[in-house]
Amino acid sequence: ELYREDDRKVMESGDSRLNIEEPQTTPEGKYITLLTSKIPLRNSLGEIIGVLGIYIDITERKKMESALKTSEERFRTAAENLTDVVYEWDINQKLDWYGDIDGITGYPPGGYPRTIEGWGMTIHPEDKDRTITALGNHINGTAPYNTEYRIKNSYGDWRWWSARGTVLKNDQGKPYKMIGSITDISEQKDIQNRLIFNSELLSHVGQAIIATDLQGKIMYWNNAAEEIYGWSSAEAMGQNVVILKPAGQTMEKASEIMNELRDGKSWSGEFLVKRKDDSIFPANVTDAPIIDSDGKLIGVIGISSDITERKRTEIERKVMYEINHGGTTTDNLDELLKLIHQSLNKVIYAENCFVALHDQNTGLFSFPFYIDKHDPTPNAELLDKSCTSYIFRTGKSLLLSGRLFDQMVEQDEVELIGTNSPSWIGVPLKIHFSTIGVLVLQHYEKENVYSEGDIQFLEAVGREIANVIERKLTEEETQKHNKQLFKLNAEKDKFFSIIAHDLKSPFNGFLNLTALMADTTEKISLDEFTEYSKMLNKSARNIFILLNNLLEWAQIQKGTIQFTPTVFDLAKLVSRSINSISQGALQKQIDIVNEIHNSQKVFADEKMVDTILRNILSNAVKFTRTGGKVIVKTK
Known part of the structure; x- marks a missing residue:
């Protein structure tokens, strides 16, 4: 009935009814929804003669729309x-x-x-x-x-x-x-930016920072850890921190550290750790517990640094103290060099070591200390183009590699002497900027054993060796001067004894003659007085000559006498010298004969020759028997 009503309305109005949703009930009692459209039908005259109806069942679509609406609301x-x-x-x-x-x-x-x-x-x-x-x-x-x-x-x-x-x-x-x-x-x-900042900050810290969980699994590894231990962050992350433990190290120390951390305490100390290349070095480590918000230990953060240089510096200081102490307590260079070698081995490889000293007079190198696995101790030699001689000539230290040695050979600066060694280092021994020798160490099996840091250390050792050598040379020079002084004093005493003896005779004759003249003044004749006066003058001259000899000796010892060569008559000089010691010859009845030709001329320092002649004649008279003869002649 409803549909017929709609049909009548369409036919009466002539208007279509499109897409009308109409609920319906099927004969079975099922509720459905239809989408209906009704259009009027017209004949050729335009008259409505009926209705066209279209029905579409949209029940399922309506259910979906209802569900979608509910879903959208939710x-x-x-x-x-x-x-x-x-x-x-x-x-x-x-x-x-x-x-x-x-x-x-x-x-x-x-x-x-x-x-x-x-x-x-x-x-x-x-x-x-x-x-x-x-x-x-x-x-x-x-x-x-x-x-x-x-x-x-x-x-x-x-x-x-x-x-x-x-x-x-x-x-x-x-x-x-x-x-x-x-x-x-x-x-x-x-938070992320702050974490990035903190991470960047930790990455630029000079110490290694490593965080692990309680099982030792590495959770954080900064840039310094990469540099110190050799593993990259990608390689280390997820690994167990045991990779840093040397093979021979026990777990006792690790247990001790973990016990401290479980008690909420930090731990600091030094122990050996391992790099990726298996090399072992001393590290200073501080471990601290990582605690969560509930106060539970969830991990460990460790800060470590390589203290190899610090430990070496400590050993170097100790070694330098030993060497300094040895230098002040021993005067024996051989013993000191042995002590220095033992001390060097505590810091640096020194199984092959020698000290070469240069002799300025001969130009040769001697080896007061020489220990070597391959080469025997050499005799004193020139070492013209050796590396040792190169250091001595240049006064500069030399850290030698195979490549550098080959370059120096090509440049004709050095040549191979002795067994070749892949690692060689030498430093000059200097006293007041003057090189006196060389200290050398070498390794025959390995390359790159020595470093620039070793040069600095060996230069310090070299200075101490040079100081000891200087002190020893000074002591030897002092002893030499003391011996010379002792000898000079002995010669002086002997000379004074001779002078006193030589002066005694002319003085006695001078005193006796003056006493005779005093006692017989009224009795002596003019001729006798004249003769006595001549004798007094001669004695006075001889005494003056002897005193002049003493003055000349003093000048010789002081080094103030001047060498003034001239041409003079040797026969006359010999005659004067004979006259100066004639009194002593007369007492021993010794005849002194001058066979020097009057034409004999000499170019020399006349005073020096006169002093030499008087000394020779004095000794000749002294050691010639009584009644003997002394002859002076030239060849």
Whole structure:
């Protein structure tokens, strides 16, 4: 009846009724929904002659729409209660936000942009191109949409968003809608940036910082750890920290450290650790517990540093003290060099070691200390083009490698002497900037055994060796001067004895003659007085000559006598010398004969020759028997 009523209305009005939803009940009592359309039928004259009715059962579609509506209501309710904000974007049309988008951006209700263009205006300029490109790539199907960018809120502050989304496509495969969500990650970014800063800070710390869990698994490994231990961060992460323990080291120390850490205490100390290349070195380590918010020990953080240089410096200081002490307590150079060799072995490889000293008079090198696995101790030799001689000539230390040696050979600066060694180091021994010798160490099996640091240490040792040698040379020179002084004093005493003896005779004769003259003044004749006066004058002259000899001897000893050569008559000089000692010869009845020809001329210092002749004649008279003869002649 209802349908017939609708039909009459269509026929009477001539208007179609399209897409009318009409609920119906089937004969079976089932509720359905029909979509009806009724159109009037006309004949050729335009008269309505009937109705065309179309019925479509849309019961299932209505159920789906009802379910979708319910789902959307639930979706909106959920979105509004999420901390994230959900968006729905009808491509090229409006942008809907579900959630408190206005609240988190500081806008009044409905104030945050609802268009894709408006949203783009809020993105940070540095992030905009990258974000829009990521969105376009997802719509085009080339990449998922998952990105981070900054947006400006209503207060002008920049907030970090993490955005995700999925595009929906129609039956033709064309995108028509995009649904996704955004999360404000500003706080996480701030924490992340701080963590990055702290990580960068730790990475630039000069000490190795290593964090592990309770099982020893490495969780953090900074740049300094890479440099000190040799493993990269990628290689070390996930490994057990036991990789740093030398093979022979027991676990007792590790247990002791863990007990301290479990008690919430830190531990500091020194022990040996291992590098990636298996080399072992001393490290200073501080381990501290990592405690969670519940006070539970969850890991260990260790700070360590390579103290090889510090330990070496300590040993070097100790060794230098031993050498200094030895230098002040022993005057024996051989003993000191043995002590120095023993001390050197505590710091540096010195199994092959020698000291070469240069003799300025001969130009030869001697070897007061020489210990070597291959070559015997050499005799004193020149070493013209040896590396040792090169150091002596240049006064510079030499750290020799095979390559450098070959270059020096090509340049004709050195040549191989003795057994070749891949590691060779030498330093000059200097006294007041003057090189007196060389200290050399060498290794016959390994290359690069010695370093620049070894040169500095050996130069310090070389200075101490040179100081001891200088002190020894000074002592020897002092002893030599003392012996010379003793000899001079003895010669002086002898000379004074001779002078006293030689003066005694002329003085006695002078005294006796003057006494005779005093006692017989009234009795002596003029001729006798004249003869006595001549004798007195002769004695006085002889005494003067002897005193002059004493003065000349003193000048000779002082080094102040001057050498003044002239041409003089040797016969006359000999006659004067004979007259000076004639009194002593007369007492022993010794005849002195001068066989020097009157024509004999000599070019020399007359005073020096006179002194020599008087000494020779004096000794001749002294050691000639009584009544003998002394002859003076030339050849």
